[in-house]
Amino acid sequence: MIAKLKGLLDETGVDWAIIDVQGVGYLVHCSSRTLTALGNVGEACTVFTDLQVSENDMRLLGFAEAAERDWFRLLTLVQGVGSKVALAILSVLTPGELRNACAAQDAATVARANGVGPKLAGRIVNELKDRAGAMPGGGGAGFAAVAVSQAGSASADAVSALQNLGFKPAIAAAAVAQAQADLGEDAGLNDLVRIALKKATG
Incomplete structure (x- = not known):
């Protein structure tokens, strides 16, 4: 990885x-x-x-900084937000601005990004409002866990991989959490994806 x-x-x-x-x-x-x-x-x-x-x-x-990567991972957990849309949002908002917008339910600010309409912006701030406070706002802050299934970079990447294969965020996160419980916290990305796929389709 x-x-x-x-x-x-x-x-x-x-x-x-x-x-x-x-x-x-x-x-x-x-x-x-x-x-x-x-x-x-x-x-x-x-x-x-x-x-x-x-x-x-x-x-x-x-x-450019870990905080931006962490927000990218969180954004792509929202249904309808792929890598292109997440990068568009991060092109117009800093991690700190995005954190503040989600915490304040300011959908209009998020909708400034290219390709993000009012409906999607509303979904983003609604789904991320409770997680925004735990996220870094920039300045080189390290990765902040936003869910049990994202406790480490391997599990976050596994969730992202399952989403890219067409699984909904909630299903992907649950499957990876189950896989990590079976394999342990030190499980590698390949093993997590392999077991999580079985969990998600089983």
Whole structure:
């Protein structure tokens, strides 16, 4: 599992960057805020990452700070919010602004993001209002657990993987929680996904 990349910024696009780590180029999809924070091509940079796994694709997402990655993971637990929408939200709102918007039930602020209508914005702030206070607001804060099924990065990635395979957030989270209970807290991503898939389809 790739959790962080540290290297040189090799190339950038509208919503992606290539990070050269000792001669190996990693393509990471990013929010516009992260792309700006990475600096200029040729400069040293660090990105926190999240791996999105679907039936026929694997995509690496990059974030300038851990707080942004944590919010990305939380946002994608909301039905109707995929990686593209989550990155759009994080392109217009900092983790702190997003935390405040959810806590205050300010759907209009979330709806500023491209592709987020009033209905989806309302669902986001409604579902995340009780979790917002526990989430980091930026400045390099570490990962904050938002549910039992997300106690560690492997379980969070497993939940994300099941969602990308078409399972609803609640079903994915419950299946991963059951898998982690069977395998223990130190279970790896591959084992968690394998057992969680059996739980979700069993």
